[in-house]
Every structure is written in structure tokens, then in C-alpha cells.
Amino acid sequence: MTLNTQREKEPLRRRGSTPIPPTHFYQHSSYLEQPRPQRSHPALGQSASYHPGDKSLHYRAHWSSDSDDDSQSDSDCVYRVVLLGDHGVGKTSLTGIFAGITEKDEQPGEDTYERTLTVDGEKTTLIVMDTWENDKLVHSSQDECLKVGSAYVIVYSVTDRSTFDSAAELRITLRRARQAENLPIILVGNKSDLVRSREVAVEEGRACAVVFDCKFIETSASLQHNVTELFEGVVRQIRLRRDGSEAIQRRRSIYKRKESLTQKARRFLDRLVARKNQRMAVKVRSKSCHDLAVL
Ligand SMILES: Nc1nc2c(ncn2[C@@H]2O[C@H](COP(=O)(O)OP(=O)(O)OP(=O)(O)O)[C@@H](O)[C@H]2O)c(=O)[nH]1
Numbered sequence: 001m002t003l004n005t006q007r008e009k010e011p012l013r014r015r016g017s018t019p020i021p022p023t024h025f026y027q028h029s030s031y032l033e034q035p036r037p038q039r040s041h042p043a044l045g046q047s048a049s050y051h052p053g054d055k056s057l058h059y060r061a062h063w064s065s066d067s068d069d070d071s072q073s074d075s076d077c078v079y080r081v082v083l084l085g086d087h088g089v090g091k092t093s094l095t096g097i098f099a100g101i102t103e104k105d106e107q108p109g110e111d112t113y114e115r116t117l118t119v120d121g122e123k124t125t126l127i128v129m130d131t132w133e134n135d136k137l138v139h140s141s142q143d144e145c146l147k148v149g150s151a152y153v154i155v156y157s158v159t160d161r162s163t164f165d166s167a168a169e170l171r172i173t174l175r176r177a178r179q180a181e182n183l184p185i186i187l188v189g190n191k192s193d194l195v196r197s198r199e200v201a202v203e204e205g206r207a208c209a210v211v212f213d214c215k216f217i218e219t220s221a222s223l224q225h226n227v228t229e230l231f232e233g234v235v236r237q238i239r240l241r242r243d244g245s246e247a248i249q250r251r252r253s254i255y256k257r258k259e260s261l262t263q264k265a266r267r268f269l270d271r272l273v274a275r276k277n278q279r280m281a282v283k284v285r286s287k288s289c290h291d292l293a294v295l
Pocket of ligand 1: 085086087088089090091092093094190191192193194219220221222223
């Protein structure tokens with residue numbers, strides 16, 4: 001699937017590329033149920049329900065990876081995705097492609113867009129936020145960005161090594177801010193079209209992703225290369241964690257009821273073996289860090 005094809009197929013839905021006024025998505029009924037509606041958002045894996053007749057949802061757009069999906073249920077999940085990265089690495093350009101806006105349509109000052117994607121036959125709505133301020137003086141805004149995301153896209157430019165270094169620092173900052181959470185994080189090397197001025201090799205990006213335990217992809221916003229893959233990958237990473245944590249909880253509750261002494265001993269031995277296999281795990285991760293469809 002290419003993004004361009006989809007836009008041609010669904011002309012009416014392009015109005016959803018309209019940016020969301022900052023207050024808009026806080027007014028959604030599901031958010032109002034939260035204790036602090038102005039700043040709350042659905043937790044990872046939770047769904048903000050979609051009411052077809054609700055006029056407040058007219059900013060939604062649709063981006064489908066499947067050809068015929070009208071049979072889909074209207075209920076979908078809503079997740080916030082925050083883009084982080086230095087000035088000029090291409091955050092706004094990537095967000096613009098996600099939102100389906102062209103320079104002609106662009107409305108200055110808007111930086112948050114909501115769009116519904118159908119990925120692997122399931123609808124998911126992403127609220128993509130290009131609100132990161134690099135200025136270290138704006139602590140409160142940075143803190144907010146680090147708090148609200150259900151997933152993060154850390155962007156650097158392959159033509160500027162200093163932005164790559166900043167990306168690694170941002171990964172550390174994010175880890176500190178959201179320690180206990182297994183967040184989907186995707187490291188993005190943008191401007192891959194600028195071959196002659198490349199300063200960061202693909203292998204370096206991949207190695208960094210392995211060290212920092214995140215996913216990796218190179219994109220070109222200018223050529224719209226891998227941008228669809230990036231946002232669909234975000235959706236898949238969110239789902240893998242959502243489904244994984246549900247399965248783990250189910251398994252834990254069954255275990256608690258049924259676990260015998262033999263099973264406990266086996267689990268202990270498994271953990272020992274797993275520790276020995278840590279090196280192997282790093283190798284496996286380095287093979288899979290560019291595959292956004294697996295954990
Ligand atoms: N060649 C090339 N240029 C790009 C690409 N992505 C963005 N640019 C250009 O890089 C410049 C900066 O892009 P932005 O999208 O504004 O970058 P940003 O990260 O949002 O920058 P700030 O808003 O300052 O934080 C613009 O001139 C873009 O046209 C790309 O993939 N390839």
C-alpha cells in the first residue's frame with residue numbers, strides 16, 4: 001500500500017487532516033470520564049470509544065492499509081504518539097505526511113493531528129503530537145510531552161551526527177521519565193534520501209536501537225519513503241504490548257491458581273537458563289529491531 005493511493009481512494013476523508021485545536025481531544029466523552037480531563041489520555045491498551053454520530057469527532061481522518069474494510073466495527077482505540085528530536089530533523093514533515101497535509105493546506109501553528117488507521121484489519125486512532133520543544137528552558141512543556149505519550153518516535157537526521165547523539169540522550173531521558181513502563185519507542189533516521197551528505201550509517205542507527213531497546217527505521221519525508229511503515233509500525237508495537245500484557249495477566253492469574261511445586265522449580269530453572277542466554281537475546285534483538293511487526 002502507498003499513502004498516495006489511499007488518499008485517492010478516500011477523497012472525502014481528507015478533511016480529517018484538519019489539525020486538532022489543542023483543546024479538542026480533551027473534550028471527547030471518554031476523556032471527560034477521567035479525573036483530569038484537560039491532560040488525561042487513555043492508558044496504553046485502553047480504548048476511547050467512537051460514536052458515529054458525534055460531531056465533535058469531525059477531525060478524524062482515515063488511513064487504511066487494507067483495501068476493503070468497511071465491515072470494520074466503528075469502535076477503535078486511541079493512542080497518543082509524541083515525536084521527539086532536534087530542530088530540523090523532519091518531525092513536522094513526518095507529522096504532515098501522517099496527517100495527509102500538503103504545504104498548500106498547511107495551517108501554521110498546528111502541531112497535533114488525529115487519524116484513524118486500519119492496520120492488519122483493525123482500526124486504531126493515533127493522535128500524533130509534534131509539540132516537542134528542544135529549548136531546555138521550556139521544562140514544563142518537555143515534561144508534559146514525556147508524560148502523555150502512549151508511544152514515542154525519536155527522530156534524528158542521518159545527515160547530522162549531533163542529532164543522532166541527541167536522539168540517544170532523549171531515549172535516556174524518556175527511560176528516566178517513564179521507568180516502569182514498557183513503551184513502544186521507535187528510533188527514526190530521517191532524510192535517507194540525502195545520500196551524499198549522510199553522516200550516520202544505517203548500521204549505527206540499528207546498533208543504537210539494540211542498545212536502547214527500541215525499534216528502528218530509516219525514512220525520507222521528502223520521498224515519503226517508509227513513512228506509512230513507520231506509523232503502521234507504531235500501531236503494531238502498541239498492539240503487541242497491549243495484547244502481550246493482557247496475555248501475561250491472564251497467564252499469571254491461571255498460574256496463581258494452579259502452579260504446583262514442580263512447576264515452580266521449572267520456572268526457576270527457566271529463569272537461570274534465560275540469564276545465560278542473554279547474549280543470544282541481544283543477537284536476536286539486533287536481527288529484529290528493524291522489524292516493526294514484532295516485539
Ligand atoms: N531532503 C530531505 N529534507 C527533509 C526531510 N524531512 C524534512 N526535510 C526538510 O528539513 C527541514 C526541517 O524539517 P522539519 O519537518 O521542519 O523539521 P522539524 O524537526 O519539525 O524542525 P523543528 O520544527 O525546528 O523542530 C525542512 O526544510 C524540510 O523540508 C527528508 O526526509 N529529506
